[in-house]
Amino acid sequence: MKKMFGPALLFLGMLVFFYGAIAFYLEGRFLPGSEINGYDVSLMNRTEAETLLRDGLIRDYVLRIFDIHGEESEIRGEEIGLSAEFSLEELPLEKREDWLLRLLSPEKQELSSRISYSEEALQTLLTERLLTGKNPETAPRNAFVTGFVPGSGYLVAAEQDGDTIDREQLFRAAGEAVSALRSELVLDQEGCYQRAELRQDDPALKAEAEARNHLLTAEISYDFGERQLVLNEDTYSSWMQVGEDGTVSIDREPLLAYLRALKANTDTAGSVRSFRTVEGSLVNVKGPYGYSLSVEKEAEQLTEELLAGVNVSREPVYLTRGVDRNNGSDDYGSSYVEVDLTKQKVYLVQDGTVSLSTDCVTGNVSRGHATPPGIFPLTYKTTNAILRGPDYESHVNYWMPFNGGIGLHDATWRGRFGGEIYRYSGSHGCVNLPLSAAKTLYPQLSKGQPVICHY
Numbered sequence: 001m002k003k004m005f006g007p008a009l010l011f012l013g014m015l016v017f018f019y020g021a022i023a024f025y026l027e028g029r030f031l032p033g034s035e036i037n038g039y040d041v042s043l044m045n046r047t048e049a050e051t052l053l054r055d056g057l058i059r060d061y062v063l064r065i066f067d068i069h070g071e072e073s074e075i076r077g078e079e080i081g082l083s084a085e086f087s088l089e090e091l092p093l094e095k096r097e098d099w100l101l102r103l104l105s106p107e108k109q110e111l112s113s114r115i116s117y118s119e120e121a122l123q124t125l126l127t128e129r130l131l132t133g134k135n136p137e138t139a140p141r142n143a144f145v146t147g148f149v150p151g152s153g154y155l156v157a158a159e160q161d162g163d164t165i166d167r168e169q170l171f172r173a174a175g176e177a178v179s180a181l182r183s184e185l186v187l188d189q190e191g192c193y194q195r196a197e198l199r200q201d202d203p204a205l206k207a208e209a210e211a212r213n214h215l216l217t218a219e220i221s222y223d224f225g226e227r228q229l230v231l232n233e234d235t236y237s238s239w240m241q242v243g244e245d246g247t248v249s250i251d252r253e254p255l256l257a258y259l260r261a262l263k264a265n266t267d268t269a270g271s272v273r274s275f276r277t278v279e280g281s282l283v284n285v286k287g288p289y290g291y292s293l294s295v296e297k298e299a300e301q302l303t304e305e306l307l308a309g310v311n312v313s314r315e316p317v318y319l320t321r322g323v324d325r326n327n328g329s330d331d332y333g334s335s336y337v338e339v340d341l342t343k344q345k346v347y348l349v350q351d352g353t354v355s356l357s358t359d360c361v362t363g364n365v366s367r368g369h370a371t372p373p374g375i376f377p378l379t380y381k382t383t384n385a386i387l388r389g390p391d392y393e394s395h396v397n398y399w400m401p402f403n404g405g406i407g408l409h410d411a412t413w414r415g416r417f418g419g420e421i422y423r424y425s426g427s428h429g430c431v432n433l434p435l436s437a438a439k440t441l442y443p444q445l446s447k448g449q450p451v452i453c454h455y
Contacts, residue, residue, distance in 0.1 A: 058082050063177055065130065065185045068163050068193060073129045080121040080178070084113040115179050122178065123171050131165060138162035142198035145209045148237035154212040156205045159196035166194050215240045215248055217309035220302065222316055224266055225325025231258075236306060250303050256295060259302070262316070263293040268331050269320055273375060275330075275452055278338055278347045278354055283454045287374030287403075290331055292319040320377055321448060332375060332450040337408070337441070339431055339453040341371055344418045346408070346431060348441055355444070358437035359418030361411065364426030371422075371429050371453060376402040378449045381442060385409075389428055398438040402451040406430050410438035 061077030143159040165187065173190040187193065198205060216233035235258065239251045268290035275285050297317040305312060322331030334352040339345075341362055348356035362371040378400060385399035387409070394413070401407030411417075411432035431453075433441065 054084050054086065058084075061181065062183065063174070063185060064183060065174070066187065067130065067165075068188045075122065075125055075129075075174070075178070077117075079125060081116075081118040082178070083116050085116075086113045113181075115181065117178055119171075119175065122174060126170055126174055130170065131167060137164045139164050140194045140196040142196045143200045143202060143205055144198070145205055145212065148216075148233065150234045153216055153233065153237075154209045156200050156202075156209050158200045159198060161193055161195045164194045166192055212240070212242065215242075215309070217311075218306045219311045220305060221313040222262075223313060223325075224315075228313075229262070229266075231302075239306070248307060250306060252299070252303075255302065256299055259293070259295045259298055263295055266316075267292050268322055273330055273332070275332075275375070275454065277340065277454065278345075278349070278357075279340070279343070285373060285375045285452055285454055287376050288320065289375040289377045289450050290320065290322045291325065292321075293317070294319045323450070332452065336450040336452055337378075337445070339371070339451065341373060341422075341453055341455045344422055346433060346437070346441075348444055350444070356437065356440055358433060358441075360437075361414060361417050361426055361432040362422045363406075363429040365423045367426075369426060369429045371406060371427075371431060372403065373453045373455055374403070375450055375452045378402050378445055378447055378451055379407075380447055381445055383442070387430075392428070396438075397435065398442040400438075400442065400445055408433060408438065408441065408451070410435040 058077050061082055063075040065073045065075065067073070138160070140162045141160040144157050146155045146157050149155055169190070170187065170192045173187070173192055174185060177185045216237055218233075218236075220231040222229040222231065236255070239254050241249045241251055243249070269288050269292035270286065271290065272284050272286045274282060276282050294317045301317055323333035323335070324331050335350045338347040338349060339360065339362070340347070344360055344362065346356075346358050346360045347354050363369040379402055381398070381400045383398055385396050387394045387396060387399070396409040396411070399407060399409050406429045408431045411427070412435055414432060417432065417434055
């Protein structure tokens with residue numbers, strides 16, 4: 001029995017001695033399997049561990065910086081004089097007798113440090129690597145109220161922050177990242193770019209766009225018979241002006257330009273008409289009769305309507321009018337007076353039917369008083385008028401002027417009408433009629449009725 005226990009006791013004693021020797025060696029040291037901030041400090045005393053942590057940090061620390069375009073820059077700890085002080089006293093040494101347990105179950109610990117670095121060096125590197133030598137930057141642009149967009153009106157355009165780095169914010173964010181020993185800094189997430197001050201949701205911008213759109217509610221539908229022309233915000237939006245005090249006005253020049261163009265495209269007065277005579281021939285006539293838009297008066301009415309935001313369908317304001325807008329330039333209709341200057345005949349046509357036919361005498365051709373051809377509106381009519389000229393003064397019972405001082409009237413001083421009388425003994429330009437014809441014609445005519453003279 002004694003021989004059996006002897007070797008066992010010897011082995012046990014050796015184990016105890018070996019365990020105790022290791023425990024004695026570990027006095028004041030970190031146990032095997034100890035790790036601080038990712039560094040293995042096994043068997044090190046506090047001074048050795050602190051040196052390892054400090055030197056390792058300076059050697060290994062890298063701050064990776066990502067800009068808005070995904071490009072990467074690096075700042076290394078050794079470039080900015082990075083240093084750290086670790087308070088290892090905060091970590092109590094474990095019982096040296098537990099070395100075997102720690103060896104079987106390693107322990108990882110994190111220890112804070114007091115970081116210091118050169119701000120000047122950091123800012124110099126940031127300036128060199130991020131603030132200079134880059135591609136042209138896009139400056140921030142505030143949100144704004146757009147010009148008029150057809151079909152949409154005035155809108156608030158979105159702001160654009162661009163890619164211009166905010167220098168002070170970059171320095172602050174990088175300094176905080178180094179102080180916290182962070183490994184990455186994403187500039188956009190840290191607000192390191194200059195931002196537009198006015199955003200798309202700015203209440204003042206929204207109110208301005210709404211106010212401008214409120215000015216565009218008017219719609220004027222011009223009635224040209226079978227043809228309609230609509231004036232809406234797509235055209236007049238640029239005419240609207242808003243003063244600093246919020247008052248709204250109309251820019252008169254583009255409005256007048258629009259109306260002048262409208263007049264040029266829609267007036268029939270002064271245009272050449274194709275006219276079929278009572279005798280059946282086709283002649284061209286031209287004159288002041290027809291539709292003639294009044295630019296000034298229409299401008300006044302249109303300005304009022306646009307500022308009031310009304311929707312209306314109407315005719316434009318005319319200086320003169322025709323009878324029938326649906327017949328193009330042949331707007332004289334089917335009721336008119338025809339004066340055949342060649343055959344010296346006057347016809348009253350009513351609803352397409354000749355209701356009066358009479359001989360006449362027109363202007364004296366030999367003396368240069370020939371009655372001008374053309375189409376004219378009846379200016380007015382009156383009875384018992386005195387017609388005066390340089391060498392005459394005549395009383396007429398029925399006076400119906402249509403071309404300045406030229407008109408239809410009775411000529412009781414004449415005994416004959418028609419034929420060739422006008423060539424050598426005609427009037428001063430008027431259309432002379434027998435009294436009975438003038439009397440019949442007078443009540444059938446009204447102001448504006450077309451009088452068509454032709455050869």
